[in-house]
Amino acid sequence: MILGHLRRRRQVSLLAAGVLEGGELDEALRHVEGCARCRRELEELRAVVAAMEADPLREAEPEVPLAVVVARVEREVERALVPAGRPRPWLVALPAAALLAVAFAVPSLVARLRPAPAAARAAIPPAEAGPLLTEDALARIERNLAREHAARYLSEAGEVLVAVAATGVDCDRAAERLDVGRAPERSRELLGRRALVQSGGEAVASARGVLDDVELALREVADLPSCVKRVDVERLRQEVERRQLLMRIRLMTRELEG
Amino acid sequence: MEPGGGAGDRELMARLAAGDREALAPLMERHYRRLYRIALSYLRQPEDALDVVQEAFVKAFRSASRWDGSAEAGPWLGRITVNLAIDRWRRNRRRAQTFTPLAEDDHASELADGSPSADQRVQRREAGERLAAALHRLPDRQRAVVVLRHYQDMSLEEIAGTLGMSLGTVKSSLHRALGRMRASLAGGRP
Numbered sequence: 001m002i003l004g005h006l007r008r009r010r011q012v013s014l015l016a017a018g019v020l021e022g023g024e025l026d027e028a029l030r031h032v033e034g035c036a037r038c039r040r041e042l043e044e045l046r047a048v049v050a051a052m053e054a055d056p057l058r059e060a061e062p063e064v065p066l067a068v069v070v071a072r073v074e075r076e077v078e079r080a081l082v083p084a085g086r087p088r089p090w091l092v093a094l095p096a097a098a099l100l101a102v103a104f105a106v107p108s109l110v111a112r113l114r115p116a117p118a119a120a121r122a123a124i125p126p127a128e129a130g131p132l133l134t135e136d137a138l139a140r141i142e143r144n145l146a147r148e149h150a151a152r153y154l155s156e157a158g159e160v161l162v163a164v165a166a167t168g169v170d171c172d173r174a175a176e177r178l179d180v181g182r183a184p185e186r187s188r189e190l191l192g193r194r195a196l197v198q199s200g201g202e203a204v205a206s207a208r209g210v211l212d213d214v215e216l217a218l219r220e221v222a223d224l225p226s227c228v229k230r231v232d233v234e235r236l237r238q239e240v241e242r243r244q245l246l247m248r249i250r251l252m253t254r255e256l257e258g
Numbered sequence: 259m260e261p262g263g264g265a266g267d268r269e270l271m272a273r274l275a276a277g278d279r280e281a282l283a284p285l286m287e288r289h290y291r292r293l294y295r296i297a298l299s300y301l302r303q304p305e306d307a308l309d310v311v312q313e314a315f316v317k318a319f320r321s322a323s324r325w326d327g328s329a330e331a332g333p334w335l336g337r338i339t340v341n342l343a344i345d346r347w348r349r350n351r352r353r354a355q356t357f358t359p360l361a362e363d364d365h366a367s368e369l370a371d372g373s374p375s376a377d378q379r380v381q382r383r384e385a386g387e388r389l390a391a392a393l394h395r396l397p398d399r400q401r402a403v404v405v406l407r408h409y410q411d412m413s414l415e416e417i418a419g420t421l422g423m424s425l426g427t428v429k430s431s432l433h434r435a436l437g438r439m440r441a442s443l444a445g446g447r448p
Contacts, residue, residue, distance in 0.1 A: 013433035017407060019414050041440075048439045051389050052408040057302065062294040064308055069290060070283045073315045077279060080320065149305065182387065196305070 012038050016045030063148075068141050075138075144258075146200030150207050151256035153190065153197045157214045158249040160186050164221055164228075165237040171227035178233050180226055187222035191215065210252045213243055267331035274322035286315055289332065292410070293339045299409035300343040300401065301350075302390050310346055314339040336420040340406075344398045392442035400435035403428055 011028040014020050020028050032038045052058075062069070163183045171179035194215060197204060204211070220236060240246060267288065273281035293314055297307035317338050325334060393401055402421055406412045412420065418428045 009437075010429065010433040013436045014429060017432055017436060019407070019429075019432070044440050044444065045436050048392075048436055048443060049408060051385070051443070052404070055299075055386070055389060055409070057299055058295070058409050060295060060298055060304075062291060062308065062311075063304055066287055066290050069308070069312055069315075070286050073286065073312050073319075074279065074282060076312070076316045077282070077319050080316075 008035075008038070009041075012042050013045055016042055016049055018049070064145065068138075068145075071138055071141075143200075143203040146203040147256040147258070150197045150200055150204040150211070151253045153193060154207070154210065154214060154249045154253050154256070156186075157190055157218055158246055158253075160190065160221060161214075161217055161240055161245065161249075164224075164233060165240055167233060176230045177227045178230050180221075180224060180228050180233070182226070183221050184224045184226060187218040191218050191222060204256070207252050207256060210245075210248050213245055214249065217243075217245060268327065271322060271325050271331045272327065274319060275325055275327075279319070282315065282319055285318075285331070289335050292332075293335060296336060296339050296405065296410060297343045299405040300340065301347060302393075303350075306346055306350065307343075310339060310342045313342050317342070330419070333416065333420040336406075337422060340402045340421060344402065347398065388443060392439045395442055396435050396438055399423075400431045400438070403431040404435045404439070407432060 008031055011020065011024065012032065015025070015028045015032065032042055160183050163186075164180045167178050167180050169179040171177050194211075197211065217236070217240060220239075224232065267285070270281045270285045270288075274285065290311065293311045294307055297310040297314075298304060301307050301310065314335060318335055321338075325331070393404065396404065399421070403417055403423075406417045406420060407414075414425055414428050414432075417423070418425050421428070423431070
């Protein structure tokens with residue numbers, strides 16, 4: 001009896017997942033038809049599946065052109081195989097189109113997780129096209145990517161600061177406290193990525209001042225509870241305004257994006 | 259699944275196994291986007307996903323000599339990618355360094371006028387965050403099953419082949435994972 005019940009529940013899940021066929025499908029449908037609780041469960045499970053199927057990540061395009069990834073992978077393979085100081089003959093087999101792709105077709109931050117338009121996708125060069133990607137070219141590509149990472153970091157930090165500064169949602173009206181949601185958690189996550197941005201070195205040198213100020217602000221947010229005294233939110237907002245942080249983030253993001 | 263199965267893959271893998279590095283680029287061209295999406299769906303972090311895909315191809319090159327010539331390369335590469343994504347996820351979790359990426363926009367104007375489009379963006383973002391949180395609460399293998407089924411549209415057999423699981427284990431993992439996600443998204447926390 002219990003085994004039968006468990007099997008039926010599993011069938012409802014698999015029905016929602018769209019993986020049942022033939023006799024199993026018929027059996028599951030018959031069962032659901034005569035079981036109100038199972039129908040309700042099926043509806044809820046289908047909503048879960050629908051949420052995943054509507055997730056833009058399903059169609060996300062890689063933001064780094066294939067040729068760049070090929071170059072990086074081959075460099076890693078080369079490192080593992082060739083003693084230091086030996087020439088790297090594989091580099092000559094890499095496509096020059098990659099350089100153009102990175103210079104002109106690396107997707108912008110704005111389009112980062114949206115499906116790329118067909119033209120942009122076509123701009124990603126096929127791996128076997130053209131000759132020559134030099135070490136210099138690769139260095140420029142890495143520089144551009146470091147700047148993109150920094151721009152994204154700043155952009156996301158800006159979102160966090162806006163979320164805190166613009167919140168008007170009471171979580172405890174009597175105590176004059178405002179809800180800042182996941183902003184503290186996201187600040188901690190961003191602070192965890194700070195080292196990666198710094199690893200961009202000279203490529204992100206011009207952003208250092210903004211990055212430092214952003215880090216200070218994120219540290220403040222990271223220490224907040226999710227239900228914050230209004231006066232603390234106001235203090236943070238004033239600090240952000242005093243440092244003109246949102247404007248500087250926006251300008252620096254644009255500069256880094258080139 | 260995207261194109262990539264069949265004799266072409268086998269030939270490229272055989273060349274790779276023989277140490278022919280020139281087979282790497284065409285193999286990557288066939289599988290780059292698919293593996294990236296697997297990693298991204300699992301990790302939900304573009305930089306990490308890209309790192310994982312790169313590592314996967316390096317590992318594929320290094321392990322090519324051990325590749326079973328009768329097996330399909332696609333699932334084999336998929337399995338490497340999933341395993342690396344799981345490793346990366348565990349490392350990130352230890353560092354509390356996971357992050358769900360967001361759309362970017364003009365922050366100053368959002369702050370100034372709180373326009374409806376900003377509200378919609380916030381709603382979409384929050385829905386995405388809830389989904390991400392529900393996925394992230396799943397045990398590693400269950401999440402892999404869900405990602406391969408609902409982000410890669412793989413059949414149960416393909417998932418079993420990619421993850422090296424029995425069909426029965428895939429079915430029960432999918433059932434448990436969807437049940438947990440249902441409870442998470444309904445507000446509970448299984």
